[in-house]
Amino acid sequence: MAELTTVEALNLALRQEMERDDSVLVLGEDVGVDGGIFRVTEGLIDAYGEERVIDTPVAEAAIVGASVGMAAYGLKPVCEMQFSGFSYFAMHQIESHAARLRWRSRGRFGVPMVIRMPYGAGVKALEHHSESKEVYFAHTPGLKVVIPSGPRNARALLVSAIRDPDPVVFMEPKLIYRAFREEVPDDEETIPLGESRTVRDGDDLTMVAYGAMLHRTLEAAEALAEEDGVEAEVIDLLTVSPLDDSRFTESARRTGRVVVVHEAHRTFGPAGEIVARLVEKSFYYLEAPVERVTAPDVIVPFFAREQDYMPDVDRIVAGARRALEA
Amino acid sequence: MAELTTVEALNLALRQEMERDDSVLVLGEDVGVDGGIFRVTEGLIDAYGEERVIDTPVAEAAIVGASVGMAAYGLKPVCEMQFSGFSYFAMHQIESHAARLRWRSRGRFGVPMVIRMPYGAGVKALEHHSESKEVYFAHTPGLKVVIPSGPRNARALLVSAIRDPDPVVFMEPKLIYRAFREEVPDDEETIPLGESRTVRDGDDLTMVAYGAMLHRTLEAAEALAEEDGVEAEVIDLLTVSPLDDSRFTESARRTGRVVVVHEAHRTFGPAGEIVARLVEKSFYYLEAPVERVTAPDVIVPFFAREQDYMPDVDRIVAGARRALEA
Amino acid sequence: MPRETIELPYEVERLTILGEDGEVDEELVPDLDDDTLLRFHRTMLLARRFDERLLKLQRQGRIGTFAPVSGQEAAQIGSAACLEEADWMVPSFRETAAALWRGTPASALVLYAAGYNEGAAIPEDAHDFPIAIPVASQIPHAVGLAYGSKYRDAGEVVLVYFGDGATSEGDFHEALNFAGTYGTPNVFLCQNNHWAISVPRETQTAAKTLAQKGLAYGIPGIQVDGNDVLAVYAATREAVERARSGEGATLVECVTYRLSVHTTADDPSKYRDEEEVEEWKKRDPITRLQTYLESRDLLSEEDVDDLEEEIAGEVEKAWEEAEKRMEELGDPADMFDHHYAETPPHLEAQRERWTDG
Amino acid sequence: MPRETIELPYEVERLTILGEDGEVDEELVPDLDDDTLLRFHRTMLLARRFDERLLKLQRQGRIGTFAPVSGQEAAQIGSAACLEEADWMVPSFRETAAALWRGTPASALVLYAAGYNEGAAIPEDAHDFPIAIPVASQIPHAVGLAYGSKYRDAGEVVLVYFGDGATSEGDFHEALNFAGTYGTPNVFLCQNNHWAISVPRETQTAAKTLAQKGLAYGIPGIQVDGNDVLAVYAATREAVERARSGEGATLVECVTYRLSVHTTADDPSKYRDEEEVEEWKKRDPITRLQTYLESRDLLSEEDVDDLEEEIAGEVEKAWEEAEKRMEELGDPADMFDHHYAETPPHLEAQRERWTDG
Numbered sequence A, B: 001m002a003e004l005t006t007v008e009a010l011n012l013a014l015r016q017e018m019e020r021d022d023s024v025l026v027l028g029e030d031v032g033v034d035g036g037i038f039r040v041t042e043g044l045i046d047a048y049g050e051e052r053v054i055d056t057p058v059a060e061a062a063i064v065g066a067s068v069g070m071a072a073y074g075l076k077p078v079c080e081m082q083f084s085g086f087s088y089f090a091m092h093q094i095e096s097h098a099a100r101l102r103w104r105s106r107g108r109f110g111v112p113m114v115i116r117m118p119y120g121a122g123v124k125a126l127e128h129h130s131e132s133k134e135v136y137f138a139h140t141p142g143l144k145v146v147i148p149s150g151p152r153n154a155r156a157l158l159v160s161a162i163r164d165p166d167p168v169v170f171m172e173p174k175l176i177y178r179a180f181r182e183e184v185p186d187d188e189e190t191i192p193l194g195e196s197r198t199v200r201d202g203d204d205l206t207m208v209a210y211g212a213m214l215h216r217t218l219e220a221a222e223a224l225a226e227e228d229g230v231e232a233e234v235i236d237l238l239t240v241s242p243l244d245d246s247r248f249t250e251s252a253r254r255t256g257r258v259v260v261v262h263e264a265h266r267t268f269g270p271a272g273e274i275v276a277r278l279v280e281k282s283f284y285y286l287e288a289p290v291e292r293v294t295a296p297d298v299i300v301p302f303f304a305r306e307q308d309y310m311p312d313v314d315r316i317v318a319g320a321r322r323a324l325e326a
Numbered sequence C, D: 001m002p003r004e005t006i007e008l009p010y011e012v013e014r015l016t017i018l019g020e021d022g023e024v025d026e027e028l029v030p031d032l033d034d035d036t037l038l039r040f041h042r043t044m045l046l047a048r049r050f051d052e053r054l055l056k057l058q059r060q061g062r063i064g065t066f067a068p069v070s071g072q073e074a075a076q077i078g079s080a081a082c083l084e085e086a087d088w089m090v091p092s093f094r095e096t097a098a099a100l101w102r103g104t105p106a107s108a109l110v111l112y113a114a115g116y117n118e119g120a121a122i123p124e125d126a127h128d129f130p131i132a133i134p135v136a137s138q139i140p141h142a143v144g145l146a147y148g149s150k151y152r153d154a155g156e157v158v159l160v161y162f163g164d165g166a167t168s169e170g171d172f173h174e175a176l177n178f179a180g181t182y183g184t185p186n187v188f189l190c191q192n193n194h195w196a197i198s199v200p201r202e203t204q205t206a207a208k209t210l211a212q213k214g215l216a217y218g219i220p221g222i223q224v225d226g227n228d229v230l231a232v233y234a235a236t237r238e239a240v241e242r243a244r245s246g247e248g249a250t251l252v253e254c255v256t257y258r259l260s261v262h263t264t265a266d267d268p269s270k271y272r273d274e275e276e277v278e279e280w281k282k283r284d285p286i287t288r289l290q291t292y293l294e295s296r297d298l299l300s301e302e303d304v305d306d307l308e309e310e311i312a313g314e315v316e317k318a319w320e321e322a323e324k325r326m327e328e329l330g331d332p333a334d335m336f337d338h339h340y341a342e343t344p345p346h347l348e349a350q351r352e353r354w355t356d357g
């Protein structure tokens, strides 16, 4: 058991899976000698060699496309898009092949690959380095989309993603890469994909979040408890697709009031689906309009404005109060 | 005034705009000598020459990317993705440049381009030829997304899209390309982007649709009138982004019951946003859960199953009845 | 020091063995036994007749859009024949002849054209990829497969098909560049059939040959008369051997011609002259091989008649089998199948709800 | 008939004019007046000092990530200097020197690095594109611009910068192929600085040179000593003239070196030896030009001292100006600006709501 950052925890997951299974390969830009620009793949090339830890040319479509071929061959490629904002270069390979090859070949070729990508804002990065377009992937049948919220679940989810027989888009919130440490067991730990978790109990309000926003949401929940005497239940999605709506719709039936938080753009964003599920499954229990606290429909601004772009604790609290007071 | 199919009406729009403004150029695969595989660009090369009607190599990213450069230069490229299912090859150019160049250059370079793409199922086409991933574009700030529903509005909207100073993703429902004719005035006609329209009046139920699904929705509305004595108001979005929620939220306040219909996949699909807007703006008037009648979260099956995949009149009627009876 | 020419280890050759008149360059004729030559001929003829039959079925509205192979049989058979069973074949969307050679049942191809997903099913052990429609997008997969073969030291070679139009896509470029970098056992087989739908080869690229594009990736390129099954075989064979012996990838450009429509949705009269087609009909790869086999007394007119009859029966049977399969595939809810190894709950729920109406 | 070599109209040359020791090949020296040569030197030095200052500011946490230009000044100035004002310059993300040559205020570059969108603002008449971060994605834009110039018969040439890594991206390929097909007036200027972050040139592609990739598109390619400002100028000048006279595009590979970090987020000690850097420091393009100018008595040690002082002032002023601008840019609600020519109602509503909290 060690106190690890999310980066270290992800590295542990990769290392242990590579150790366990020689069909696990890592590929991407700068993942080898450099150890990944965020150091997630640090040291892997020394341990497993350049055949298994592959520094690639700058070519996202080929990284994903070659991974599809490797996966069909029976390997388990874990490929990296250096930032999620560059994954659009590979969108056709993701949508048209990674997500479809099992289906197209009627089960002959599964595609057990993971596409890792740092995503989200908050680390003062350049343009395109702070994107949250998880909807592109979550709206694509055949994919799974996983977004951890801390070192321990990041590690356990990545292990599950690697072992999953289907393609998983694994989006890593940059903001929590090094923001805090958590105890991460040395021994194997997995979390089933497709299950959300309740992080905080409460009966007055339901708050749904994931990734880096979970922490701001939790802070907001504490503030609400302290300042308003309101106990919010906070749910961490962990897997965005397939979306586990069992917890948040159940919670909403108890609380009647819901806030959804994400740093993706508002319109046609993830919260829309969550609201739709709430309406479908908990309509008669809703006492107020579901509040969406999201980034606005603007391109992520250069970093001087990024904290203004992202939902912050104040905005989440304000959204919660609107839901509570409506 | 002539009775035109949607294909002919789109051709008319292109022709008249090219005639009027020599900065309008058309480019794409097979748009020249062949006249487009659906004949939308038929005859343009004869009238305007191969400098203005450009047959390109098979390279979607370059088609969009070169169009961005042309638009910045001061031209008005109307480029074609042969099918929307191949637009993912250009996703990075669309997201990272077409949508951003005005913003990035702080207004110096507008990007007055149109990306035309046939979309949707129903014409017995091959894999990838029946896609409805409008959410990819609608969730992308900086773009506009337009989806006409018939010859007359297709023509008027395409003219508006060409004259628009910003990039417009113009998605043409293949199913209505030749399904019916409409009177289309010879003289110029435009429809402002960003405005929905009411196609049928009613006070019992609100139905929201667009593209090819509008017609099935209208049929369903007639069936409901006849069989159930229910008068449904039917709203045609026309522009999916920016989304005009004024009509459907107002209508919902009158009817209390809403059905949203689209052929895109259900989860994280367009209806989610519509439900969220309804919850935000008409919550207290909603008498029943909003019903989503959509394609399921499956890859568009090969064509033997495509009619099963798409919402049909029966399913829309069934959805409406659920909304009415809830 | 100043302005000097850089020595490039590069040369593009063009190979023809069997001339248009059926004459051969004896020195270059590859070592092939009579049976194999006859199998070449038979499969080429089968592909042609099958194509014709599909065209009719399409015109009758009994199947949907498909991409005819007519004219490209030599390019496909000559190349596919170089593969071992364990080697991998990665097609684009026009590889009917290659698929038949590899053992894909013709009925599966009919089923595919009739709009049934099951037509794309790949048998459990087959090392064949399903049809890939997005142009050039299958090329990176071939590199990934080849990487797998190399990593596992399996000795399997991966041959991937694509067209002249495909060479313009970014995926072509990225994939060949990967192959150059990693020395993967790939054969990149370009069927330059002169057209990408309505766009002629000259508009596709200003390069004189497509073979020379290999230079960009440090891999050899060769141009072959693609209607000459012996030349295609010889060149691909070399490429396969290079790959198998660990020397890396090769780009083989087969210069051939699409004698028919692009797909059944296409009307070539819009963009090309019938004369051009007539010219190419004279170079028909099947006639050419047939003349050669006749000249070697391996085939008689009678044999061909028998063969035609046999093939007609085979084609008929394929259609009947496909029809039967279509009936068996009665349940449209099968559209929910095969998205994930295990169907997730939301999809199960959708299937149930869908089935209930 | 059989196996013959295809005549390819292709040759890749390598050009050096100003040697590492400051000696020149007199025959090849381009016709440049003394003032221009001195401006080359001044701007190269300015770019270097500006770089150094930005690095300090970044280490102090006063600006964010940026990509230093050090080592590539000759490649950028020698090429940018070939453009007329009305010609177009399309940068990637490391073109500080070229931008300064083209008249971009240094303060704007600081503002950009400090995370303000206004730092990317392009003046109304400038024919310069803003920084493009997605590797190679700016290359197709350059082809579109050039198409516009050709269509309008404007005589404007479009020069686009990119790195060695960029040649692996599909966008590079598709764009150069378009240019070959349409004969657009483009100059494709590749700064091969030997590294793409941590990936060396040899891993990037198995091609011997990057210049030879032009062959794939039927356009000429030339390799230039990229630390030799005279050679860069001469080669680019030729390419610009070709383009301007309607003969189409050229690929120019400048062989140079990234002396500094990839960006300030990068730690090169992870992947390259300091010795390699030291080797390249000996070929510093500024020293080389300075030696030459001194040998021609165009520059003295004193001149350089004066220049250094002047430049130090200029750099200081840029920072002060940028600081002032940052204060003026007080309102974070400006993040809602410039998405559309006219802000649509939903975005106005979001801005209002956002401003209200």
Ligand SMILES: Cc1ncc(C[n+]2csc(CCOP(=O)(O)OP(=O)(O)O)c2C)c(N)n1
Pocket: B029, B058, B060, B082, B086, B089, C094, C133, C134, C135, C162, C163, C164, C165, C166, C167, C193, C195, C196, C197, C258, C262
């Ligand atoms: C990415 C993509 N863009 C466009 C299409 C539409 N399309 C189908 S085939 C084709 C031309 C392909 O030409 P070529 O590569 O020469 O192959 P051929 O059809 O001649 O066999 C095009 C543009 C497609 N299938 N995929």
Ligand SMILES: Cc1ncc(C[n+]2csc(CCOP(=O)(O)OP(=O)(O)O)c2C)c(N)n1
Pocket: A029, A058, A060, A082, A086, A089, D094, D133, D134, D135, D162, D163, D164, D165, D166, D167, D193, D195, D196, D197, D258, D262
């Ligand atoms: C599409 C894309 N993928 C990845 C990155 C991350 N990245 C930034 S620069 C770079 C390497 C570029 O190398 P090169 O083209 O040689 O340019 P240099 O940095 O050497 O100037 C990478 C991979 C990016 N910006 N864009």
Ligand SMILES: [Mg+2]
Pocket: C163, C164, C165, C191, C192, C193, C194, C195, C196, C197
């Ligand atoms: Mg072709």
Ligand SMILES: [Mg+2]
Pocket: D163, D164, D165, D191, D192, D193, D194, D195, D196, D197
């Ligand atoms: Mg570089």
